[in-house]
Amino acid sequence: MDFLSMITPLFLVLIFSGTVIGIIFGAVPGMTATMAVAVCLPLTYSLGLENGLALLLGLYVGGISGGLVPAILLNIPGTPSSIATTFDGYPMTQRGEGESALKIAIFASLFGGLFSLIVLYLFAPALADFAIQFSYVEKFLIIFLALTVMAALSSSMLIGIFSGVLGILVSLIGAYDVSVGGNGEYRLMFGFMEPYLSGGFSLLPVLIGVFGLSSILIEAAGGVPENEGAAKIALGHGKKFRLSIFRGEWSNLFRSASIGTFIGLLPGVGGSAASIMSYSQAKTFSKTPKEFGKGHPTGIVASEASNNGLTGGALVPLLSLGIPGDSTTAILIGAFTLQGIQVGPLFISGNLEIWNSMIVAMLFANIFMFAIMYFAIRHIAKIVTVPKYILLPIILMMCVVGSYTINYGIMFDVWTLLIFGLFGYLAYLIGLEIAPFIIGFILGPSAEIYFVKSLESFGTVSIFFTKSWIAGVLWLLIAASIGLSIWMSMAAGRHNDET
Amino acid sequence: MNLASFPNVSIDFATSHLVFPMLVSILLGLLLVAILATRWRTIWGAFTTGPYWPAGIDQLRFFGTIALTVLYFLAMPQIGDLFPNEGYGFLIASIPFLFLMSLLYLHRRSRRQIVIAAINAAIAPTVVWYLLSTVFNLTLP
Numbered sequence: 001m002d003f004l005s006m007i008t009p010l011f012l013v014l015i016f017s018g019t020v021i022g023i024i025f026g027a028v029p030g031m032t033a034t035m036a037v038a039v040c041l042p043l044t045y046s047l048g049l050e051n052g053l054a055l056l057l058g059l060y061v062g063g064i065s066g067g068l069v070p071a072i073l074l075n076i077p078g079t080p081s082s083i084a085t086t087f088d089g090y091p092m093t094q095r096g097e098g099e100s101a102l103k104i105a106i107f108a109s110l111f112g113g114l115f116s117l118i119v120l121y122l123f124a125p126a127l128a129d130f131a132i133q134f135s136y137v138e139k140f141l142i143i144f145l146a147l148t149v150m151a152a153l154s155s156s157m158l159i160g161i162f163s164g165v166l167g168i169l170v171s172l173i174g175a176y177d178v179s180v181g182g183n184g185e186y187r188l189m190f191g192f193m194e195p196y197l198s199g200g201f202s203l204l205p206v207l208i209g210v211f212g213l214s215s216i217l218i219e220a221a222g223g224v225p226e227n228e229g230a231a232k233i234a235l236g237h238g239k240k241f242r243l244s245i246f247r248g249e250w251s252n253l254f255r256s257a258s259i260g261t262f263i264g265l266l267p268g269v270g271g272s273a274a275s276i277m278s279y280s281q282a283k284t285f286s287k288t289p290k291e292f293g294k295g296h297p298t299g300i301v302a303s304e305a306s307n308n309g310l311t312g313g314a315l316v317p318l319l320s321l322g323i324p325g326d327s328t329t330a331i332l333i334g335a336f337t338l339q340g341i342q343v344g345p346l347f348i349s350g351n352l353e354i355w356n357s358m359i360v361a362m363l364f365a366n367i368f369m370f371a372i373m374y375f376a377i378r379h380i381a382k383i384v385t386v387p388k389y390i391l392l393p394i395i396l397m398m399c400v401v402g403s404y405t406i407n408y409g410i411m412f413d414v415w416t417l418l419i420f421g422l423f424g425y426l427a428y429l430i431g432l433e434i435a436p437f438i439i440g441f442i443l444g445p446s447a448e449i450y451f452v453k454s455l456e457s458f459g460t461v462s463i464f465f466t467k468s469w470i471a472g473v474l475w476l477l478i479a480a481s482i483g484l485s486i487w488m489s490m491a492a493g494r495h496n497d498e499t
Numbered sequence: 500m501n502l503a504s505f506p507n508v509s510i511d512f513a514t515s516h517l518v519f520p521m522l523v524s525i526l527l528g529l530l531l532v533a534i535l536a537t538r539w540r541t542i543w544g545a546f547t548t549g550p551y552w553p554a555g556i557d558q559l560r561f562f563g564t565i566a567l568t569v570l571y572f573l574a575m576p577q578i579g580d581l582f583p584n585e586g587y588g589f590l591i592a593s594i595p596f597l598f599l600m601s602l603l604y605l606h607r608r609s610r611r612q613i614v615i616a617a618i619n620a621a622i623a624p625t626v627v628w629y630l631l632s633t634v635f636n637l638t639l640p
Contacts, residue, residue, distance in 0.1 A: 397593050
């Protein structure tokens, strides 16, 4: 029971604070869990990894959960992962059952979070044990598979792959790292950039730029509209919440949490996909599908159990393979990098204490999330009324702090923030996919090492097909994900033709 | 990379830094061609019919955000150099930046809202500066 010694008052306070701040970020439309984690990352520098992760995991769970508040009260998803919560949550609010809808969503969120935590605890060590046998060849194929899966589930496979490959290319700017066997030569840049870009663009300013600053630019381009509806928020005094609402919902809870956790396992696929997929499955299996969209609690349960199911699921590939499951867990890589710890197959066995502390932190984050939101829901609901003219400048300032402090005070990192903030806005404008871009950016340097070193060692391209049976299975999965994507786009084309 | 006897390849260590970027660039080029080939109607339509960016956006708030941000980034190290290792560059530059950004984003600039923006601009950077530079011992400009 060594891990009990890590539950210090500071550890609990950090989880609690993270959850509260996360809920605030999630509850304000336009701000996301990803932004919350990115902006608060600099605070973890001096906390140590265990306490730092406690804060960040609280932010993650709180951020994903907070999105349900405006989704139900204002018909605006606070985060993309709450999109399907609006379908039935808002009609309940219109009927005067806002408080009941919120409490249904909070219970479902708790269930989804705890379900995915159990999956994380059981599945990540097993996957990591298996992945230890991987050589550079299989590691390269895993990254290739991650990119194809991500692209297959993007709104357009071509755009998804393009965005991922662009992320890889941008990550290669700078010197070919000598510490991992490179020759130290520069590429993809001009000579005058060497003082700034010898190590390439720093990960965190890039992340904060595309997720933080670009969101502010999108808001600014849209005129920074205040939520006019926020002033007249009413939770209502209609039908009271009763736990009996969940009678008959167990299969929906398990199915939705499973879908969310599975979607979390897939790299780069966000919570919005989990939310919509679970909602449509709940509707398919329901005896009263016509009630959906009119304020049916089953729809809220499906959406919220699945998006919180994402949290544990997305940590599985991160902690067992070093591949982030979503954009928020991509930022968590930054926390590990800061403390000099590499996530991958050896992480769990080599850092048991940190692994246990993460599980405990996730457990407490879910419990705190439930307690805060259930008992203080009337106060939480007021968060959506905080004006953006106050919030957005503070967030921009925090983006600057995060970028500047990441490498202990380099002004170029602050300019990187601006460059990638503008890039994020441009990507939004022309329809590039940010999640594949970021996953490509994170995995690009590893992909290069695995690919080039495999060729240097074996001297033949065929090694990627013949190295082991695992390579064969990975190629089958790659082919399946591409096939699935083509089938999905053809099915969508047929559907469009019919309608 | 020598591809003369494909699938056998040999990589020269001196030029190994170019192998992967070259392959990725070729792949990116092919994907771009594929996107243009499959979506040329949409892309051409967008080019020919408009409206062209930045029409349709709030130009004052968008370009104002960028301009204020650039000025903020330029001012921070300049002020910081006057008081090395104190983080005052961040503190002194952040207060007017936050105030001007709030004014830019306000839709109705009533006296009450301007006072709230001013209080926020004074308190938020001070709290962040105190927490980060004193409590957490982090470097600020």
